Amino acid sequence: MGRFSHAVLGFATDESGAVTVDWVVLTGGLVGLGLAATAVISVGVEYQAREIADLTGQSITGIHRWGVNRIANGSFEDIEGMIAAGWGFYHADGSLAGWINLDDLRLEVHHDGYHGVSATHGDFMLDLDASPGNISMGQVLNDAVDGQIYTLSFDAADPRMNNGVDVYWGGEIIASVNPEGATMQNYSFQIEGGAGDGSNLLMIQGTGPQDNVGAYIDSVSIES
Ligand SMILES: [Ca+2]
Ligand SMILES: [Ca+2]
Incomplete structure:
Protein backbone atom coordinates (compact mmCIF):
# COMPACT_ATOMS: atom_id res chain seq x y z
CA MET A 1 0.00 0.00 0.00
CA GLY A 2 1.54 3.27 -1.06
CA ARG A 3 0.51 6.65 0.30
CA PHE A 4 0.34 9.70 -1.92
CA SER A 5 -0.88 13.23 -1.61
CA HIS A 6 -4.00 12.53 -3.64
CA ALA A 7 -4.59 8.83 -3.73
CA VAL A 8 -4.04 5.56 -1.98
CA LEU A 9 -3.10 2.61 -4.10
CA GLY A 10 -3.93 -0.96 -3.33
CA PHE A 11 -2.30 -3.69 -5.34
CA ALA A 12 -3.28 -7.30 -5.47
CA THR A 13 -2.18 -10.24 -7.53
CA ASP A 14 -4.97 -12.61 -8.49
CA GLU A 15 -4.57 -16.34 -8.97
CA SER A 16 -3.63 -15.98 -12.62
CA GLY A 17 -0.77 -13.70 -11.69
CA ALA A 18 -2.32 -10.61 -13.28
CA VAL A 19 -2.00 -7.42 -11.33
CA THR A 20 -5.04 -5.34 -10.51
CA VAL A 21 -4.90 -1.84 -9.19
CA ASP A 22 -7.51 -0.26 -6.96
CA TRP A 23 -7.49 3.50 -6.66
CA VAL A 24 -9.34 5.35 -3.98
CA VAL A 25 -9.22 9.07 -4.49
CA LEU A 26 -9.11 10.78 -1.14
CA THR A 27 -9.34 14.42 -2.06
CA GLY A 28 -11.08 16.51 -4.66
CA GLY A 29 -7.79 17.20 -6.35
CA LEU A 30 -8.50 14.88 -9.25
CA VAL A 31 -12.15 15.68 -9.81
CA GLY A 32 -11.21 18.28 -12.38
CA LEU A 33 -9.93 15.50 -14.60
CA GLY A 34 -13.39 13.98 -14.75
CA LEU A 35 -12.51 10.97 -12.69
CA ALA A 36 -15.02 9.38 -10.41
CA ALA A 37 -14.30 9.78 -6.74
CA THR A 38 -13.66 6.05 -6.56
CA ALA A 39 -12.45 4.18 -9.56
CA VAL A 40 -11.25 0.64 -10.11
CA ILE A 41 -8.89 0.28 -13.02
CA SER A 42 -6.88 -2.53 -14.48
CA VAL A 43 -3.56 -2.73 -16.19
CA GLY A 44 -5.48 -2.57 -19.46
CA VAL A 45 -6.21 1.10 -18.91
CA GLU A 46 -2.72 1.96 -17.83
CA TYR A 47 -2.79 5.23 -19.77
CA GLN A 48 -5.35 6.61 -17.36
CA ALA A 49 -3.37 5.27 -14.45
CA ARG A 50 -0.25 6.96 -15.71
CA GLU A 51 -2.05 10.30 -15.81
CA ILE A 52 -2.99 9.90 -12.18
CA ALA A 53 0.47 8.72 -11.21
CA ASP A 54 2.08 11.67 -12.96
CA LEU A 55 0.18 13.98 -10.63
CA THR A 56 2.09 12.45 -7.76
CA GLY A 57 5.38 12.76 -9.65
CA GLN A 58 5.68 9.00 -9.88
CA SER A 59 5.74 6.63 -12.81
CA ILE A 60 2.99 4.01 -12.83
CA THR A 61 5.38 1.52 -14.39
CA GLY A 62 7.71 2.08 -11.47
CA ILE A 63 4.95 1.78 -8.91
CA HIS A 64 3.72 -1.41 -10.54
CA ARG A 65 6.70 -3.65 -10.20
CA TRP A 66 5.79 -5.53 -7.05
CA GLY A 67 7.98 -8.53 -6.43
CA VAL A 68 10.46 -7.44 -9.09
CA ASN A 69 14.09 -6.80 -8.24
CA ARG A 70 14.79 -3.12 -8.96
CA ILE A 71 18.56 -3.55 -8.81
CA ALA A 72 20.32 -3.97 -12.16
CA ASN A 73 22.98 -6.68 -12.39
CA GLY A 74 22.49 -7.44 -8.69
CA SER A 75 23.88 -10.96 -9.22
CA PHE A 76 26.95 -9.65 -11.08
CA GLU A 77 26.31 -11.99 -14.01
CA ASP A 78 26.59 -9.29 -16.74
CA ILE A 79 30.23 -9.57 -17.80
CA GLU A 80 29.76 -8.44 -21.40
CA GLY A 81 32.88 -6.68 -22.65
CA MET A 82 34.85 -7.34 -19.48
CA ILE A 83 38.47 -8.49 -19.47
CA ALA A 84 39.08 -12.04 -18.23
CA ALA A 85 41.53 -12.66 -15.41
CA GLY A 86 42.37 -15.84 -13.55
CA TRP A 87 40.03 -14.87 -10.72
CA GLY A 88 37.22 -13.37 -12.78
CA PHE A 89 36.47 -10.28 -14.86
CA TYR A 90 36.99 -6.51 -14.83
CA HIS A 91 36.59 -3.49 -17.08
CA ALA A 92 39.74 -1.46 -17.82
CA ASP A 93 37.95 1.69 -16.65
CA GLY A 94 36.82 0.02 -13.41
CA SER A 95 33.12 0.16 -14.26
CA LEU A 96 30.51 -2.56 -13.83
CA ALA A 97 27.19 -2.88 -15.69
CA GLY A 98 24.29 -1.42 -13.73
CA TRP A 99 26.41 0.00 -10.92
CA ILE A 100 27.90 3.42 -10.24
CA ASN A 101 31.55 3.22 -9.21
CA LEU A 102 31.68 5.71 -6.33
CA ASP A 103 35.38 5.43 -5.47
CA ASP A 104 37.34 5.20 -8.76
CA LEU A 105 38.56 1.74 -7.84
CA ARG A 106 38.09 -1.26 -10.06
CA LEU A 107 34.90 -3.25 -9.59
CA GLU A 108 35.88 -6.89 -9.90
CA VAL A 109 33.60 -9.85 -10.54
CA HIS A 110 34.92 -13.16 -9.23
CA HIS A 111 34.23 -16.73 -10.24
CA ASP A 112 31.93 -18.88 -8.17
CA ASN A 134 37.84 -1.28 -0.56
CA ILE A 135 35.29 -0.27 -3.15
CA SER A 136 32.16 1.85 -2.93
CA MET A 137 29.46 1.33 -5.48
CA GLY A 138 25.80 2.08 -5.76
CA GLN A 139 22.58 2.43 -7.67
CA VAL A 140 19.89 5.09 -7.64
CA LEU A 141 16.30 3.87 -7.52
CA ASN A 142 14.87 6.57 -9.72
CA ASP A 143 11.32 5.27 -9.42
CA ALA A 144 11.28 4.77 -5.66
CA VAL A 145 8.08 6.14 -4.16
CA ASP A 146 8.42 8.45 -1.17
CA GLY A 147 7.30 6.65 1.98
CA GLN A 148 7.12 3.22 0.31
CA ILE A 149 8.90 0.47 2.25
CA TYR A 150 11.24 -1.72 0.22
CA THR A 151 13.21 -4.78 1.21
CA LEU A 152 16.92 -4.67 0.52
CA SER A 153 18.55 -8.09 0.52
CA PHE A 154 22.00 -9.42 -0.29
CA ASP A 155 24.25 -12.36 0.50
CA ALA A 156 27.77 -11.89 1.85
CA ALA A 157 30.72 -14.03 2.93
CA ASP A 158 34.17 -13.23 4.27
CA PRO A 159 36.67 -16.09 4.06
CA ARG A 160 39.33 -14.01 5.84
CA MET A 161 36.93 -12.99 8.61
CA ASN A 162 38.37 -9.49 8.84
CA ASN A 163 36.26 -7.63 6.27
CA GLY A 164 32.81 -6.10 6.41
CA VAL A 165 30.07 -4.51 4.38
CA ASP A 166 28.69 -1.04 5.06
CA VAL A 167 25.33 -0.22 3.51
CA TYR A 168 24.03 3.32 2.98
CA TRP A 169 20.59 4.43 1.84
CA GLY A 170 19.93 8.07 1.01
CA GLY A 171 23.35 9.07 2.36
CA GLU A 172 22.77 7.47 5.77
CA ILE A 173 24.40 4.28 6.99
CA ILE A 174 21.73 1.65 7.62
CA ALA A 175 23.84 -1.43 8.26
CA SER A 176 27.37 -2.53 8.98
CA VAL A 177 27.63 -6.30 8.69
CA ASN A 178 30.51 -8.67 9.35
CA PRO A 179 29.98 -12.02 7.68
CA GLU A 180 32.15 -14.72 9.20
CA GLY A 181 33.61 -17.39 6.97
CA ALA A 182 33.30 -18.59 3.40
CA THR A 183 29.63 -19.52 3.60
CA MET A 184 27.32 -16.85 2.20
CA GLN A 185 24.85 -15.44 4.71
CA ASN A 186 21.72 -13.50 3.82
CA TYR A 187 21.14 -9.99 5.11
CA SER A 188 17.83 -8.21 4.74
CA PHE A 189 16.76 -4.68 5.65
CA GLN A 190 13.70 -2.47 5.30
CA ILE A 191 14.35 0.84 3.56
CA GLU A 192 11.96 3.71 2.86
CA GLY A 193 11.66 5.60 -0.42
CA GLY A 194 12.88 9.18 -0.08
CA ALA A 195 14.53 8.60 3.32
CA GLY A 196 17.72 10.41 4.30
CA ASP A 197 18.81 12.97 1.73
CA GLY A 198 16.09 11.88 -0.69
CA SER A 199 18.58 10.71 -3.30
CA ASN A 200 17.30 7.09 -3.20
CA LEU A 201 20.93 6.06 -3.60
CA LEU A 202 21.89 2.61 -2.36
CA MET A 203 25.61 2.50 -1.61
CA ILE A 204 27.56 -0.63 -0.70
CA GLN A 205 31.07 -0.24 0.66
CA GLY A 206 33.75 -2.76 1.58
CA THR A 207 35.50 -2.37 4.94
CA GLY A 208 38.48 -3.99 6.63
CA PRO A 209 42.18 -4.28 5.75
CA GLN A 210 42.87 -3.26 2.14
CA ASP A 211 44.69 -6.39 1.02
CA ASN A 212 42.93 -7.36 -2.25
CA VAL A 213 40.60 -9.82 -0.53
CA GLY A 214 37.35 -8.51 0.85
CA ALA A 215 33.87 -9.62 1.66
CA TYR A 216 32.12 -11.24 -1.29
CA ILE A 217 28.56 -10.32 -2.11
CA ASP A 218 25.91 -11.72 -4.45
CA SER A 219 22.17 -11.58 -5.11
CA VAL A 220 21.62 -7.90 -4.28
CA SER A 221 17.96 -7.00 -4.57
CA ILE A 222 15.49 -4.29 -3.66
CA GLU A 223 11.86 -5.30 -3.91
CA SER A 224 8.58 -3.85 -2.78
CA1 LIG B 1 25.81 -14.10 -9.00
CA1 LIG C 1 40.37 -6.91 2.79
Whole structure:
Protein backbone atom coordinates (compact mmCIF):
# COMPACT_ATOMS: atom_id res chain seq x y z
CA MET A 1 0.00 0.00 0.00
CA GLY A 2 1.54 3.27 -1.06
CA ARG A 3 0.51 6.65 0.30
CA PHE A 4 0.34 9.70 -1.92
CA SER A 5 -0.88 13.23 -1.61
CA HIS A 6 -4.00 12.53 -3.64
CA ALA A 7 -4.59 8.83 -3.73
CA VAL A 8 -4.04 5.56 -1.98
CA LEU A 9 -3.10 2.61 -4.10
CA GLY A 10 -3.93 -0.96 -3.33
CA PHE A 11 -2.30 -3.69 -5.34
CA ALA A 12 -3.28 -7.30 -5.47
CA THR A 13 -2.18 -10.24 -7.53
CA ASP A 14 -4.97 -12.61 -8.49
CA GLU A 15 -4.57 -16.34 -8.97
CA SER A 16 -3.63 -15.98 -12.62
CA GLY A 17 -0.77 -13.70 -11.69
CA ALA A 18 -2.32 -10.61 -13.28
CA VAL A 19 -2.00 -7.42 -11.33
CA THR A 20 -5.04 -5.34 -10.51
CA VAL A 21 -4.90 -1.84 -9.19
CA ASP A 22 -7.51 -0.26 -6.96
CA TRP A 23 -7.49 3.50 -6.66
CA VAL A 24 -9.34 5.35 -3.98
CA VAL A 25 -9.22 9.07 -4.49
CA LEU A 26 -9.11 10.78 -1.14
CA THR A 27 -9.34 14.42 -2.06
CA GLY A 28 -11.08 16.51 -4.66
CA GLY A 29 -7.79 17.20 -6.35
CA LEU A 30 -8.50 14.88 -9.25
CA VAL A 31 -12.15 15.68 -9.81
CA GLY A 32 -11.21 18.28 -12.38
CA LEU A 33 -9.93 15.50 -14.60
CA GLY A 34 -13.39 13.98 -14.75
CA LEU A 35 -12.51 10.97 -12.69
CA ALA A 36 -15.02 9.38 -10.41
CA ALA A 37 -14.30 9.78 -6.74
CA THR A 38 -13.66 6.05 -6.56
CA ALA A 39 -12.45 4.18 -9.56
CA VAL A 40 -11.25 0.64 -10.11
CA ILE A 41 -8.89 0.28 -13.02
CA SER A 42 -6.88 -2.53 -14.48
CA VAL A 43 -3.56 -2.73 -16.19
CA GLY A 44 -5.48 -2.57 -19.46
CA VAL A 45 -6.21 1.10 -18.91
CA GLU A 46 -2.72 1.96 -17.83
CA TYR A 47 -2.79 5.23 -19.77
CA GLN A 48 -5.35 6.61 -17.36
CA ALA A 49 -3.37 5.27 -14.45
CA ARG A 50 -0.25 6.96 -15.71
CA GLU A 51 -2.05 10.30 -15.81
CA ILE A 52 -2.99 9.90 -12.18
CA ALA A 53 0.47 8.72 -11.21
CA ASP A 54 2.08 11.67 -12.96
CA LEU A 55 0.18 13.98 -10.63
CA THR A 56 2.09 12.45 -7.76
CA GLY A 57 5.38 12.76 -9.65
CA GLN A 58 5.68 9.00 -9.88
CA SER A 59 5.74 6.63 -12.81
CA ILE A 60 2.99 4.01 -12.83
CA THR A 61 5.38 1.52 -14.39
CA GLY A 62 7.71 2.08 -11.47
CA ILE A 63 4.95 1.78 -8.91
CA HIS A 64 3.72 -1.41 -10.54
CA ARG A 65 6.70 -3.65 -10.20
CA TRP A 66 5.79 -5.53 -7.05
CA GLY A 67 7.98 -8.53 -6.43
CA VAL A 68 10.46 -7.44 -9.09
CA ASN A 69 14.09 -6.80 -8.24
CA ARG A 70 14.79 -3.12 -8.96
CA ILE A 71 18.56 -3.55 -8.81
CA ALA A 72 20.32 -3.97 -12.16
CA ASN A 73 22.98 -6.68 -12.39
CA GLY A 74 22.49 -7.44 -8.69
CA SER A 75 23.88 -10.96 -9.22
CA PHE A 76 26.95 -9.65 -11.08
CA GLU A 77 26.31 -11.99 -14.01
CA ASP A 78 26.59 -9.29 -16.74
CA ILE A 79 30.23 -9.57 -17.80
CA GLU A 80 29.76 -8.44 -21.40
CA GLY A 81 32.88 -6.68 -22.65
CA MET A 82 34.85 -7.34 -19.48
CA ILE A 83 38.47 -8.49 -19.47
CA ALA A 84 39.08 -12.04 -18.23
CA ALA A 85 41.53 -12.66 -15.41
CA GLY A 86 42.37 -15.84 -13.55
CA TRP A 87 40.03 -14.87 -10.72
CA GLY A 88 37.22 -13.37 -12.78
CA PHE A 89 36.47 -10.28 -14.86
CA TYR A 90 36.99 -6.51 -14.83
CA HIS A 91 36.59 -3.49 -17.08
CA ALA A 92 39.74 -1.46 -17.82
CA ASP A 93 37.95 1.69 -16.65
CA GLY A 94 36.82 0.02 -13.41
CA SER A 95 33.12 0.16 -14.26
CA LEU A 96 30.51 -2.56 -13.83
CA ALA A 97 27.19 -2.88 -15.69
CA GLY A 98 24.29 -1.42 -13.73
CA TRP A 99 26.41 0.00 -10.92
CA ILE A 100 27.90 3.42 -10.24
CA ASN A 101 31.55 3.22 -9.21
CA LEU A 102 31.68 5.71 -6.33
CA ASP A 103 35.38 5.43 -5.47
CA ASP A 104 37.34 5.20 -8.76
CA LEU A 105 38.56 1.74 -7.84
CA ARG A 106 38.09 -1.26 -10.06
CA LEU A 107 34.90 -3.25 -9.59
CA GLU A 108 35.88 -6.89 -9.90
CA VAL A 109 33.60 -9.85 -10.54
CA HIS A 110 34.92 -13.16 -9.23
CA HIS A 111 34.23 -16.73 -10.24
CA ASP A 112 31.93 -18.88 -8.17
CA GLY A 113 34.13 -20.89 -5.80
CA TYR A 114 36.93 -18.32 -5.49
CA HIS A 115 38.52 -18.46 -2.01
CA GLY A 116 36.06 -21.24 -1.20
CA VAL A 117 33.04 -18.96 -1.53
CA SER A 118 30.04 -20.15 -3.53
CA ALA A 119 28.00 -17.58 -5.44
CA THR A 120 24.37 -17.79 -4.33
CA HIS A 121 23.07 -17.12 -7.85
CA GLY A 122 24.71 -17.78 -11.19
CA ASP A 123 28.43 -18.04 -11.88
CA PHE A 124 29.77 -14.83 -10.35
CA MET A 125 29.93 -12.68 -7.22
CA LEU A 126 31.63 -9.41 -6.33
CA ASP A 127 34.75 -8.79 -4.21
CA LEU A 128 34.40 -5.61 -2.14
CA ASP A 129 38.18 -5.27 -1.78
CA ALA A 130 39.51 -4.86 -5.31
CA SER A 131 42.93 -4.09 -6.75
CA PRO A 132 43.69 -2.16 -4.70
CA GLY A 133 41.34 -1.12 -1.95
CA ASN A 134 37.84 -1.28 -0.56
CA ILE A 135 35.29 -0.27 -3.15
CA SER A 136 32.16 1.85 -2.93
CA MET A 137 29.46 1.33 -5.48
CA GLY A 138 25.80 2.08 -5.76
CA GLN A 139 22.58 2.43 -7.67
CA VAL A 140 19.89 5.09 -7.64
CA LEU A 141 16.30 3.87 -7.52
CA ASN A 142 14.87 6.57 -9.72
CA ASP A 143 11.32 5.27 -9.42
CA ALA A 144 11.28 4.77 -5.66
CA VAL A 145 8.08 6.14 -4.16
CA ASP A 146 8.42 8.45 -1.17
CA GLY A 147 7.30 6.65 1.98
CA GLN A 148 7.12 3.22 0.31
CA ILE A 149 8.90 0.47 2.25
CA TYR A 150 11.24 -1.72 0.22
CA THR A 151 13.21 -4.78 1.21
CA LEU A 152 16.92 -4.67 0.52
CA SER A 153 18.55 -8.09 0.52
CA PHE A 154 22.00 -9.42 -0.29
CA ASP A 155 24.25 -12.36 0.50
CA ALA A 156 27.77 -11.89 1.85
CA ALA A 157 30.72 -14.03 2.93
CA ASP A 158 34.17 -13.23 4.27
CA PRO A 159 36.67 -16.09 4.06
CA ARG A 160 39.33 -14.01 5.84
CA MET A 161 36.93 -12.99 8.61
CA ASN A 162 38.37 -9.49 8.84
CA ASN A 163 36.26 -7.63 6.27
CA GLY A 164 32.81 -6.10 6.41
CA VAL A 165 30.07 -4.51 4.38
CA ASP A 166 28.69 -1.04 5.06
CA VAL A 167 25.33 -0.22 3.51
CA TYR A 168 24.03 3.32 2.98
CA TRP A 169 20.59 4.43 1.84
CA GLY A 170 19.93 8.07 1.01
CA GLY A 171 23.35 9.07 2.36
CA GLU A 172 22.77 7.47 5.77
CA ILE A 173 24.40 4.28 6.99
CA ILE A 174 21.73 1.65 7.62
CA ALA A 175 23.84 -1.43 8.26
CA SER A 176 27.37 -2.53 8.98
CA VAL A 177 27.63 -6.30 8.69
CA ASN A 178 30.51 -8.67 9.35
CA PRO A 179 29.98 -12.02 7.68
CA GLU A 180 32.15 -14.72 9.20
CA GLY A 181 33.61 -17.39 6.97
CA ALA A 182 33.30 -18.59 3.40
CA THR A 183 29.63 -19.52 3.60
CA MET A 184 27.32 -16.85 2.20
CA GLN A 185 24.85 -15.44 4.71
CA ASN A 186 21.72 -13.50 3.82
CA TYR A 187 21.14 -9.99 5.11
CA SER A 188 17.83 -8.21 4.74
CA PHE A 189 16.76 -4.68 5.65
CA GLN A 190 13.70 -2.47 5.30
CA ILE A 191 14.35 0.84 3.56
CA GLU A 192 11.96 3.71 2.86
CA GLY A 193 11.66 5.60 -0.42
CA GLY A 194 12.88 9.18 -0.08
CA ALA A 195 14.53 8.60 3.32
CA GLY A 196 17.72 10.41 4.30
CA ASP A 197 18.81 12.97 1.73
CA GLY A 198 16.09 11.88 -0.69
CA SER A 199 18.58 10.71 -3.30
CA ASN A 200 17.30 7.09 -3.20
CA LEU A 201 20.93 6.06 -3.60
CA LEU A 202 21.89 2.61 -2.36
CA MET A 203 25.61 2.50 -1.61
CA ILE A 204 27.56 -0.63 -0.70
CA GLN A 205 31.07 -0.24 0.66
CA GLY A 206 33.75 -2.76 1.58
CA THR A 207 35.50 -2.37 4.94
CA GLY A 208 38.48 -3.99 6.63
CA PRO A 209 42.18 -4.28 5.75
CA GLN A 210 42.87 -3.26 2.14
CA ASP A 211 44.69 -6.39 1.02
CA ASN A 212 42.93 -7.36 -2.25
CA VAL A 213 40.60 -9.82 -0.53
CA GLY A 214 37.35 -8.51 0.85
CA ALA A 215 33.87 -9.62 1.66
CA TYR A 216 32.12 -11.24 -1.29
CA ILE A 217 28.56 -10.32 -2.11
CA ASP A 218 25.91 -11.72 -4.45
CA SER A 219 22.17 -11.58 -5.11
CA VAL A 220 21.62 -7.90 -4.28
CA SER A 221 17.96 -7.00 -4.57
CA ILE A 222 15.49 -4.29 -3.66
CA GLU A 223 11.86 -5.30 -3.91
CA SER A 224 8.58 -3.85 -2.78
CA1 LIG B 1 25.81 -14.10 -9.00
CA1 LIG C 1 40.37 -6.91 2.79
